[in-house]
Amino acid sequence: MGTRKTYSAEFKRQAVQLATQPDHTVDEIARDLGIGRSTLSNWIRMAREHGELAFPGKGKARLTPEQEELKRLRKENELLRQERDILKSAAVCLGQNSTRMGLARWFAKHSK
Structure with missing residues (x-):
């Protein structure tokens, strides 16, 4: 080559x-x-x-300043989407655990 x-x-x-x-x-x-x-x-x-x-x-x-700002905002937006998806998954997992052990017991165990 x-x-x-x-x-x-x-x-x-x-x-x-x-x-x-x-x-x-x-x-x-x-x-x-x-x-x-x-x-x-x-x-x-x-x-x-x-x-x-x-x-x-x-x-x-x-890039023009506007293009640089747009690029930065898109990157930040993608990061926020990823964080949201992680939190959604965590909420689902916590929701499953809370129904098995009882919501009050779960909060008591994890609020310390």
């Missing part, structure tokens, strides 16, 4: 600029630059979606 080619942000911006001009097709530009059509298409999509924030160098496109 060969090493993966990397391209500078400037190269990607210039390729996108060339590909979005009306006198050339994406296929022509990709072939002339020696890159795949899908690669160039992905760069064009990233440039449209992220504008100046696209192609930060190595890694993924930088």
Whole structure:
């Protein structure tokens, strides 16, 4: 397996600029630059979606502050869902135990 080619942000911006001009097709530009059509298409999509924030160098496109906040909130939401599911399971287990030993005895045993 060969090493993966990397391209500078400037190269990607210039390729996108060339590909979005009306006198050339994406296929022509990709072939002339020696890159795949899908690669160039992905760069064009990233440039449209992220504008100046696209192609930060190595890694993924930088997120806007709103996107970062949304990502943080989604992660927090997932954690809260997991905690809720754990508590639901615990409540079911406690409910089964309380019916067997009597609710009053269970609370007396566990409230100490």
